[in-house]
Amino acid sequence: MEHTLSHAAHHEPESPIPQWPDERWWKKFGSPELNRLMDIALADNPGLKVASARLRAAHALVRVEGARLLPFLEADAELTAERISEHGVFAALNPEVGGISIALGLVNPLSFRWELDFWGKNRAMLESALGRAMARDAERADVRLLLTTAVARSYFRGVSLRQQLEVVDAMVALRRDLLKLAKIRFRLGLDDATSVMRATAELETANKREAGTREQLDFQKYLLVRLIGHGPDWGHDLFADTALIPRRIPLPEELPIGLLARRPDLAAAKYRAEAAAKLIKVAKTRFLPTIDLTGFVGFRALTLASGYGALPGLLFSGSSLAYGGGPGLRLPWFEGGRLRGELQAQRAEYDAAVELYNDTLLEAMREVADSLSVWHETRAMLEAHRRLLTSVSDDWRLIQVRFRSGLDDRREVLKQRHAVLKQEFALKALEADQLVAMVGLIEALGGGVPVSESASVNRLKTKSKLYESPSR
Known part of the structure; x- marks a missing residue:
């Protein structure tokens, strides 16, 4: 290389x-x-x-x-209604919250992530x-x-075959003239039947050449029509x-x-x-290591289920403003040989x-x-x-x-x-x-x-x- x-x-x-x-x-x-x-x-x-x-x-x-x-910029929103399990983690930490229903609203009009x-x-x-x-x-x-x-x-092959066909047509016409002369000489007793038979065979050979040339010309037409992307009825x-x-x-x-x-x-x-x-x-x-930078700006609010109607006003209030951001790092310690295999x-x-x-x-x-x-x-x-x-x-x-x-x-x-x-x-x-x-x-x-x-x-x-x- x-x-x-x-x-x-x-x-x-x-x-x-x-x-x-x-x-x-x-x-x-x-x-x-x-x-x-x-x-x-x-x-x-x-x-x-x-x-x-x-x-x-x-x-x-x-x-x-x-x-x-x-950086990737996007927006997201989420509205969640949830009943806290009486036997879950939150209830174990605070039994008073077990069994209550809450509503969570989250709107982030701008969040971004950027892999440095x-x-x-x-x-x-x-x-x-x-x-x-x-x-x-x-x-x-x-x-x-x-x-x-x-x-x-x-x-070029087609043009050549067309010209050859014109030459072959002239050769066929010439062989016909020679056959006529052979027949006239045979009738006059100047030649025997062998000359007529020979002239006939030569005429048929010329006809065979003409048919072969015409067949090759048709093939080149078909090939050319296919190359230019048209059907067989095109290009006569x-x-x-x-x-x-x-x-x-x-x-x-x-x-x-x-x-x-x-x-x-x-x-x-x-x-x-x-x-x-x-x-x-x-x-x-x-x-x-892969280092990412992420951040968001938005609104977040949580209320009891009985206060669903107050959630929109609470969510878009100034006190519900939330933002954050910072770098993140990921380092592969063990991949089972996958990375080495990819390399x-x-x-x-x-x-x-x-x-x-x-x-x-x-x-x-x-x-x-x-x-x-x-x-x-x-x-x-x-x-x-x-x-x-x-x-x-x-x-x-x-x-x-x-x-x-x-x-x-x-x-x-x-x-x-x-x-x-x-x-x-x-x-x-x-x-x-x-x-x-x-x-x-x-x-x-x-x-x-x-x-x-x-x-x-x-x-x-x-x-x-x-x-x-x-x-x-």
Whole structure:
């Protein structure tokens, strides 16, 4: 813990932490439809509403714990009618009072009690409650981050599938043309039935691919609708927009480890560890004396039962005024080991919170490294596939020239066009992978939550200062 929480809190930065990514990072993708879906999700998602309710409850508990530092002021009143037992203590001391009935009136318009916080117990409880509230705030931010990244991933997959569906429709139409040509050549005796059977099988394969793509698109629509908090009948016109890979993604040359302070899960683990540390102090102070200051100002009167009617006048007379106050002390001598057990339990909870923080930190660093790797891998694959598509498209244009020159028939043009469409289909999936990889890195770095200026600046190296995708 000494080299995690404390070091991160007090180490002075060597250079400013870059503000990357932006808090509303999804606007960088330039999709009005995605922006609209994000606004709906942040307003209507049930999970985010639950996290907000938990945060409000944590803030209310802060007020409860903060009240312990202040004196409690209250008023009370009491009216009691009582018959003194002839065999009770009072009758034993004075037999003349046995069997009589009395009326007691008590009104305290102002009484107070105040636990003097000499040992810092109540302040530590308040600081622990503040830590838990900040952890709840971070957990809500984590829910928001997971929600927005899940929406972005589902949206990008959906846009890609919609584009793939358009490509598959063209592939099906092309296979139908090839089947027609095969049937014409079979009727003219230029080919045997095998060519017709092969063309039919290829058409059915294309139909199967179309059905599979449409099913995946429907699944992404259902997933996205659930994420934004609406029913399955909503969003029939989804994925009408086009999300573009931004030409320039400003990735810093070095990613300071201080950027991990943006991660809500790491912040929540840190706050919970600090809150657990305060509860250790609370457990220690329970071994020390508790000092209270109490006081009251009011009226008190007692009369025989036969004088009930005179009680109000007697009670509120000046001679019935009563007041008092003074300190009180309570010191636990023997609790059967309860206090020591509570202290050991709080120390164990603190150790668990520290290890959770350390584990979360290591997992965060691993996720950032993995996300950077996927970012660069998908970028390389996308660039390579674009070069492949360019080559296949050049072949198709060459075959078109040969067809117009009478050197090839129309079948070769259609087959090469199918090869181009096949590569375009794969390209759409790779473009979605690149967008999803960007979202993964944004999520690993906390999604733009503001970072503390005193965060540590140990660095994770990236491969390039600025990612610039090729022209589309």
